[in-house]
Amino acid sequence: MISKVLIANRGEIALRIILACKEMGLATVAVHSEADRDALHVRYADEDVCIGPALAKQSYLSISSIIAAAEITGADAIHPGYGFLAENPHFAEIVGECQLTFIGPTPNAIRLMGDKAKARETAKNAGVPILPGSDGPVRSVEDAIDVSRTIGFPVILKASAGGGGRGMRICSDEAMLQSAYETARSEAERAFGVADVYIEKYLEHPRHIEIQVFGDSHGRVVSLGERECSIQRRHQKLIEESPSAIVTEALRKRMGEAAIKLCQNVSYVNAGTIEFLYQDGEFYFMEMNTRIQVEHPVTEEVTCMDLVKEQIRVAAGEPLSVPFGDFHLRGHAMEFRINAEDPVTFAPNPGKIREFHMPGGPGVRVDTAAYRDYVIPPYYDSLIAKLIVRGKDRQETIARARRALDSFVIEGVKTSIPLHRAIIEDARFIRGDISTRFMEDFAWRLES
């Protein structure tokens, strides 16, 4: 039984989890840094505990402070959200050892999938297609060259412990690989504490299509369809949608079955996402994220499910609420990530929000912890709101997105709203003719 949930996170996801708890009649505990005293998640929670200074290392990443906050307040479960400690197996282990329920997968599953080179191997053993590449991390630059000659250039060097779009190098020939190898290793060591890098064939115009999975502690795993996340900047997602414009019922079934097979192989419990790259009719496993994703609302809108409530129920030992039998996505949904950043250079732009007006009306949802006069601290992620729109089909969804983006007012800081407004007017975007290279070819001017 879970009766009081501590949310080990901040921002929109902390608020999102609090809302789910409220609907379930569960008490909530917010934790916050000194910089987040005025944050909305603190105001919405039943109780709150300051866990340290602004720097995440000393607050949102401090395992001992978070466990102490849970003990002081008598919380019996911890939801990690995404980012921070969400995919730290050590944290999940300690939560369990303290007789608290971790609302997420087991430490073992997190550990196995957290190493991207190992996850590739696990996927391969489960019979899930992977891109040609190295078997595990490469041992030397000679090894890297050997593998690349066999699979053919271009290749991509990836940090085994990488994430968040960081720790990747594209190499189009041997000379580039020679010079990138050591730099990639030392960058990986510095950013993630592990120098290991592995090699994958680099696809020139793939689509990023991921499958939302859910497992329960009774051995059942389901696929909740796909999200396409091909609109990215610097390998980070900007717009996500479900269903994908190109996924047929047959392809959805094939991808879903591959994702389920992989989860069953690692006895996966709770929410997870299997990311694939898709090109020329084939899909390839890229990585698994063992947490709730930023873009989970898109799936919620087309499945009529509340994924966060489902996470809590499953963590409490209940079976999945997904009905047995055929599963269909209903309508279409898109999410636009609204970051406090310069829409042209992508430089973060924290500061005070002087005016804030959210759009509403049919099919519009905004997940945010921002408000008028809120001061966005410079210490954390630049995501300040997610605009989620739903329609009966892709066309209606884009029309709703257009009017919602037009009436979304955020003043005082620069945001990605103007960029989103430009993207949804692009003929290729409207046709659904997109790939992860979309933004490279996208030319637009910021209207003043």
Ligand code: ADP
């Ligand atoms: P992270 O864990 O940092 O998010 P991913 O492995 O999920 O990294 O990759 C992020 C993005 O990088 C993908 O969505 C895609 O745009 C690009 N990418 C990754 N691997 C490849 C590849 N083999 N070929 C082409 N693009 C890739």
